[in-house]
Each structure stands twice: as C-alpha cells, then as structure tokens.
Amino acid sequence: DIQMTQSPSTLSASVGDRVTITCRASQSISSWLAWYQQKPGKAPKLLIYKASTLGSAVPSRFSGSGSGTEFALTISSLQPDDFATYHCQHYDSYSYTFGQGTKLEIK
Amino acid sequence: EVQLVESGGGLVQPGGSLRLSCAASGFTFSSYAMSWVRQAPGKGLEWVSAISNSGDNTYYADSVKGRFTISRDNSKNTLYLQMNSLRAEDSAVFYCAKGGCRSTSCFTDYWGQGTLVTVSS
Numbered sequence: 001d002i003q004m005t006q007s008p009s010t011l012s013a014s015v016g017d018r019v020t021i022t023c024r025a026s027q028s029i030s031s032w033l034a035w036y037q038q039k040p041g042k043a044p045k046l047l048i049y050k051a052s053t054l055g056s057a058v059p060s061r062f063s064g065s066g067s068g069t070e071f072a073l074t075i076s077s078l079q080p081d082d083f084a085t086y087h088c089q090h091y092d093s094y095s096y097t098f099g100q101g102t103k104l105e106i107k
Numbered sequence: 108e109v110q111l112v113e114s115g116g117g118l119v120q121p122g123g124s125l126r127l128s129c130a131a132s133g134f135t136f137s138s139y140a141m142s143w144v145r146q147a148p149g150k151g152l153e154w155v156s157a158i159s160n161s162g163d164n165t166y167y168a169d170s171v172k173g174r175f176t177i178s179r180d181n182s183k184n185t186l187y188l189q190m191n192s193l194r195a196e197d198s199a200v201f202y203c204a205k206g207g208c209r210s211t212s213c214f215t216d217y218w219g220q221g222t223l224v225t226v227s228s
Binding site: 001034036038042044046049050055087089092094096097098 | 142144151152153154157166169202207212213214215216217218219220221
C-alpha cells in the first residue's frame with residue numbers, strides 16, 4: 001500500500017508569511033494528489049487536485065507543485081482565514097490514502 | 108448548489124450494525140463516483156469506501172473490508188453505507204464525498220457535513 005507522509009505536523013506562522021507544506025509518497029503516484037483544507041468541526045474543502053490544479057473558487061495565493069513522490073502546498077501570503085489543518089491525499093482506483101495532516105497555527 | 112446530507116449516525120454497541128445514508132442534490136448523481144471518508148476524534152482523515160457512478164464497482168479500505176458495504180440508489184440520489192460488526196475503533200465522523208470526475212480514480216470536490224458514529228457499550 002502507498003503511504004503518504006506530511007511534514008511538518010504543526011506549523012506556526014504569521015499573517016503575511018509564505019508557507020510550504022510537503023507531502024511525500026512511499027512510491028511514485030505521478031500527479032494523482034489532492035490537497036484539502038479543514039477547519040475545526042467542519043468538513044474538508046478541496047484546494048488543489050492533480051498536484052497543481054486549483055480547485056473552483058480557491059484563492060490564487062494557494063498553489064501546488066510536484067510529481068512522483070514529492071509534493072508541496074504553498075500559501076504565498078497567509079491570511080487570517082488560512083489557519084486550519086491541511087491534508088494531502090493520493091487518489092487512484094484502489095487507493096485513496098491521506099497524509100496525517102498539518103496543522104497551521106498562528107504564531 | 109451541490110448538497111450532501113448524511114444521516115443515520117448514532118450510538119451503537121460493539122458488534123452492532125448501522126446504516127448511513129447520504130442524500131445528494133444539485134448535480135447529476137448518477138454521473139459521479141461517490142465515497143465515504145471517516146475521521147476519528149482528533150485524528151486525520153481515513154478513506155473508507157468508494158463506488159462507481161453505476162454502482163457496478165466498489166472499493167474498500169482493508170480496515171472495513173468484509174464488514175461494510177457501500178451502495179447507491181441513483182433513482183433516489185442516495186448513497187448508503189451498511190456497517191456491520193462494528194468495533195470501538197470505527198467510532199468517527201463519517202463524511203459522504205462526491206468525486207470530482209466520473210471515474211472512481213478521482214479526488215473529492217464536495218463533502219457532506221458528516222454524521223457521528225459512536226461504538227460503545
């Protein structure tokens with residue numbers, strides 16, 4: 001089974017900072033990777049799919065990159081609404097594995 | 108507007124059964140694969156099961172294989188998850204999730220609000 005590992009588990013940052021969260025796959029997954037944002041008590045929201053394609057109505061300060069085994073989610077300038085938990089997910093016919101999540105906190 | 112509304116969660120004893128439902132609206136339900144994803148309290152997301160748009164193909168996580176059954180009724184725009192032989196470790200919020208494309212090999216573009224399942228004596 002493919003394993004997805006996110007780092008860091010927790011990230012402290014300030015409004016206006018540029019931040020990057022990484023996600024590593026245990027074997028190559030091409031570009032079959034999505035990123036989701038989740039706030040406490042709420043359902044996740046799609047940010048990025050196919051590693052770098054922005055979801056509908058997602059602000060352009062969010063971007064995704066990578067292929068194969070190494071992926072990144074970058075927020076170019078943190079806004080107050082961005083403090084949340086971020087999840088990566090590999091998706092394929094038989095595998096929909098999530099990373100363990102990265103909590104983005106206010107410094 | 109896409110809406111996914113889960114129901115059927117609750118408290119059940121270990122070894123018991125529960126059936127979750129997800130009422131879908133705002134899109135052509137029969138055209139998209141659907142999934143169930145769960146999240147234990149304070150934990151990350153765990154994919155549980157997926158079903159093709161026609162219902163002909165189903166997939167399960169190893170942790171639920173043989174105990175859970177996913178199904179859909181395209182005439183009622185409803186997704187189901189039959190959960191049998193429930194264990195304490197199945198306790199979680201269960202989310203209904205819409206595939207972002209017609210194939211099951213797809214990300215999720217919309218999520219329901221979730222329904223809480225608690226397995227405890």
